Amino acid sequence: MISRIKNRWAQKVASLSSESLLARFLLESFPEHRKRYFLAIIAMVIVAGMTAATAWMMGEIVDSMTNPENRSRIMLVSGAVAAIFIVRGFASYAQMVLMARAGNRIVAQKQESMYRQLLEQDIAFFSGTESSDVLVRVTQSAQMARGVIDTIVTGFVRDLLTLVGLIGVMFWQQPVLSVVSLVVGPLALWGIRKILSRVRAVMMLEMAGLAEIFRVVQETSTGARIIKAFALERLMTDRMDEAVHAVEKRANKMVRLESATTPLMDSIAGLAIASIVFLSTVNLFGQSAGTPGQLMSFVTAFLMAYEPAKRLARMRITIEAGMVGVRMMYDLLDRPATMVESPTARDLPDGPGKLVLEHVGFSYANGQRVLDGLSLELPQGGTTALVGPSGSGKSTILNLLLRLYDPDDGRILLDGIDLREVRFASLRRKISYVGQDTFLFSTTIRENLRLVQPDASDDAIYEAARVANADEFIRALPQGYDTPVGENGVFLSGGQRQRLAIARAVMRHPQVLLLDEATSALDSLSETLVRDALNQVTQGVTTVVVAHRLSTVLRADMICYLEQGQVVESGRFDELLARGGKFAELYERQFAKS
Numbered sequence: 001m002i003s004r005i006k007n008r009w010a011q012k013v014a015s016l017s018s019e020s021l022l023a024r025f026l027l028e029s030f031p032e033h034r035k036r037y038f039l040a041i042i043a044m045v046i047v048a049g050m051t052a053a054t055a056w057m058m059g060e061i062v063d064s065m066t067n068p069e070n071r072s073r074i075m076l077v078s079g080a081v082a083a084i085f086i087v088r089g090f091a092s093y094a095q096m097v098l099m100a101r102a103g104n105r106i107v108a109q110k111q112e113s114m115y116r117q118l119l120e121q122d123i124a125f126f127s128g129t130e131s132s133d134v135l136v137r138v139t140q141s142a143q144m145a146r147g148v149i150d151t152i153v154t155g156f157v158r159d160l161l162t163l164v165g166l167i168g169v170m171f172w173q174q175p176v177l178s179v180v181s182l183v184v185g186p187l188a189l190w191g192i193r194k195i196l197s198r199v200r201a202v203m204m205l206e207m208a209g210l211a212e213i214f215r216v217v218q219e220t221s222t223g224a225r226i227i228k229a230f231a232l233e234r235l236m237t238d239r240m241d242e243a244v245h246a247v248e249k250r251a252n253k254m255v256r257l258e259s260a261t262t263p264l265m266d267s268i269a270g271l272a273i274a275s276i277v278f279l280s281t282v283n284l285f286g287q288s289a290g291t292p293g294q295l296m297s298f299v300t301a302f303l304m305a306y307e308p309a310k311r312l313a314r315m316r317i318t319i320e321a322g323m324v325g326v327r328m329m330y331d332l333l334d335r336p337a338t339m340v341e342s343p344t345a346r347d348l349p350d351g352p353g354k355l356v357l358e359h360v361g362f363s364y365a366n367g368q369r370v371l372d373g374l375s376l377e378l379p380q381g382g383t384t385a386l387v388g389p390s391g392s393g394k395s396t397i398l399n400l401l402l403r404l405y406d407p408d409d410g411r412i413l414l415d416g417i418d419l420r421e422v423r424f425a426s427l428r429r430k431i432s433y434v435g436q437d438t439f440l441f442s443t444t445i446r447e448n449l450r451l452v453q454p455d456a457s458d459d460a461i462y463e464a465a466r467v468a469n470a471d472e473f474i475r476a477l478p479q480g481y482d483t484p485v486g487e488n489g490v491f492l493s494g495g496q497r498q499r500l501a502i503a504r505a506v507m508r509h510p511q512v513l514l515l516d517e518a519t520s521a522l523d524s525l526s527e528t529l530v531r532d533a534l535n536q537v538t539q540g541v542t543t544v545v546v547a548h549r550l551s552t553v554l555r556a557d558m559i560c561y562l563e564q565g566q567v568v569e570s571g572r573f574d575e576l577l578a579r580g581g582k583f584a585e586l587y588e589r590q591f592a593k594s
């Protein structure tokens, strides 16, 4: 069902036109920041006006310099030139700061909501999405989207007004030449646009290359141990080199395409100036060419018009390149939250923690049936051990009990309430989980324990550690409870990590405890410490444990032997052993030796 929803969603986002996505992005961003954008736009109007005035003043400068006797005019022109540049400078400054502030705010907001949306995703999303993909999305896409807003605002306000102002100056000074250049100019721009449209295609590939670089670096950092142990350095270096070279090649291609416009434009500018110098000496269509100042002003306006005209001509391309980011951003933001609380969800009552599975069927996204019509009633306040061959669905049952996934058929009841009808917060308060990989946050031991119960006192933390047989080793550490554990607990041993994970689970005083026993062997002392810890912790708590240790099956109140998602045998240890069935066989093979 979930995968069907996702497919529909993927089609929806892919089919959305750039226009509607862009409109939505602008509507979400502008209104909130309208004050800043309004002030920035005023600054842009001033910048555009001052730029046109600069071109116009060029004429005045030339004319007053060729007329040195007119002192008062020279004074006036000098003063005006200074004033124009100063005003323009300050207006530019204001515009840049205001635009950047609004843009940075938008990026921050979008990154915040993307991260929140990320946390709303079910485990299937994280299993199916590479972490480097998520990384690029959250860090880069909002930045690219912000570039779209900058392009639109500066394009439609500053560049457009500047261009109108400069063309106005051109017509004022040289109407005939202006008509000629309005024919030549757009032709040149059309050529430039043709070149730049190829930039866009390169840009898309650039993002893909970037993701590969992220991926390699990330895998290097998380898999460092394996890379060294298996001497995979060469392989990783080759992958990195390839990714880096691909990005380098694309960056070069992009520069080459973009720079190709420079010789083109320089040639046009040179020819324009040369022909104007030439034309100034002849009469054009029976008119004199005007004063040198008028010509100078015209040439200046013409040349100054190039930059804004170029930006406007390629605006669509720039926006479309940035739309890659907008699309990626909404891709994540619009992803339906697949694990949603039912509107009628309620809090779990303070029950005994009774778990019942009724005809549960489940398959992961690939559609392969993992559990099929599974019915189980777990002894409340007691321990159920799940055993069975690898891949038989033991961890999957824990996933369903934790409600990381919902069953496709049937239901799971906790104290008589379907898990789908329970508020997440209330479920998580009641259930604790210790997994095979004991993930720890990169902070101190104290903080790792407090994370799950923020209002816990220090004494409660010490008590949980004591129950989990961790207190002693923690106090022996140089900084005691304030010792940092390193990324994912690398400063601790495997047994210490497991006992910390148990202590973390105890912090909640759970009524239901789910354990996926680590398969990796611990030395016998750690093993004993962990076992004693579990014995303490599971007292009177409904416990479901994926068992790999003899000690665990021995003390279980019920053992379920699973095969291909079905309970084949269940009962107490001695019953099952006496029966001489599958469990007895497994016992001979696996547990009897340990």
Ligand SMILES: Nc1ncnc2c1ncn2[C@@H]1O[C@H](COP(=O)(O)OP(=O)(O)OP(=O)(O)O)[C@@H](O)[C@H]1O
Pocket (backbone or CB within 6 Å): 127, 364, 365, 366, 370, 389, 390, 391, 392, 393, 394, 395, 396, 397
């Ligand atoms: N995220 C997933 N996506 C798709 N299939 C999965 C996923 N996780 C597990 N499976 C499949 O579901 C089946 C049951 O897996 P599960 O992890 O429950 O086995 P297990 O009994 O815990 O095995 P083990 O003893 O090796 O831990 C396997 O065939 C596995 O390939």
Ligand SMILES: [Mg+2]
Pocket (backbone or CB within 6 Å): 394, 395, 396, 516, 546
């Ligand atoms: Mg497992």
